[in-house]
Amino acid sequence: MIELEEHGAVQIVRLRHGKVNAMDLELLVALRETFERLRDAAAVVLTGSGGSFSAGVDLRRVLDGGHDYAAAFLPALNAACRAVFEHPRPVVAAVNGHAIAGGCILVAACDRRFMAGGTIGVSELAVGVPFPTVPLEILRFAAGPATAELVLTSRTMPPPEALAAGLVDEVVPPDELLGRALGEAERLSRLPAATFAVTKEQLRRDTIRRIEAGEPADAERVLAGWTSPEVRATIAGFLEALTTRRA
Template structure:
């Protein structure tokens, strides 16, 4: 589900999970394990195999899995996003296509985010589900435009995302991995302990908010994601996508 290759000491992680790299329990459980396996890499680049970076949560699995699946899924999503966000080595997201909902969170959680195509946005509210604490605080850390992105559920182009600081740079598709690897190499020239400490210092407010809010907020989030009314809404939401 996550393909790992090495490029001169830089680990390239490619999400390879179906046609749109949808996020389900299995791939989210795998991501922290893979990050631990590449702990000695000089830097890490995350990209998507195929035409998408990640189209977000696999809503069909949420519908089919019922309350029990949702109750496992939300903690796994939070754990995976937090592991990527706080990985001590330099991280670069090479966003090669649509990055929606949870895919947007993974893109924004990198130290540097490059995007070459598709659209990006936080579509959770359009699907009728709230944010867990970890993804929301990652987005608050990453972008000053988070309120507009969350509450409107709009999706935007790479150029528009760069204009509001959601991504660092829009690049043409054929240059994406070259630029991403070059950026990773550049970040990796900083002494590892200096980089890790500086990253930890920058992320400290977000991490503190996560630690103080997660135990209070996430039970309410899980309750809504697990509710029968949410399942009914998701069924209609998925049907509406098929009618477009």
């Protein structure tokens, strides 16, 4: 589900969960627990496997699990995203392939972001689900003024467009991706740990305040949105269309 690999002082966290590293409850819990265990690591590189970084939420599990699954899943999604976003040590994303919806948010949560292939973007509105507060605020932190356009169009984009939109910091060839991410992680790891942690908290302070103010107020209506008959029908239609395109 999650593979850990040491590369000198840097820990590589690799998502390896099904064909596209789709985000279900189990993966999110494992991701949060992994980042909690790595709070004293010198630095972390977060990457995917196969052709995907992560294709986002496992919507089939959301449909099949109903209200109870969504009620457990959404807090786990928020907690996992915050674990990456608020990790005190450097976190560098090596985006090896598609990073869609929740996958895009995980990329946005990292300190530095390098992309080699695939597409990236937030497709939540196209799927029909409302944004939980945590992912939306993390996206706003990374994309700034481009956030509304990304959210409202649901468009996914190749690496050069992602660079222009501020979703990634650099586009690199696939065979150089991991090395470039490791080099950046090692560079950041040489900074004094306490200094880096304070600076990172300062950079993210306003976002964390908005999360802590908005999440309790939004939680009930977001859950209602994910589990309403209208949204469930929209998710089902999205999955059916996706299956048809792949056939």
